Amino acid sequence: MALFKCDKCGATKEGRCKPKNCPACKLADTMIKQDEAAGSCGCGCKKKK
Ligand SMILES: [Zn+2]
Numbered sequence: 950m951a952l953f954k955c956d957k958c959g960a961t962k963e964g965r966c967k968p969k970n971c972p973a974c975k976l977a978d979t980m981i982k983q984d985e986a987a988g989s990c991g992c993g994c995k996k997k998k
Pocket residue numbers: 955956957958959960971972973974975976979
């Protein structure tokens with residue numbers, strides 16, 4: 950599962966695919982995948998400091 954965050958309102962949603970619309974503000978193409986920015990090391994182990 951990946952975490953997606955709305956660039957406009959900050960709502961988050963988990964899913965396997967990128968949501969087309971934000972579940973909160975309903976805008977399209979505002980959902981940004983958060984996995985890479987969430988502190989994972991890049992190999993998929995999601996190691997956090
Ligand atoms: Zn939103």
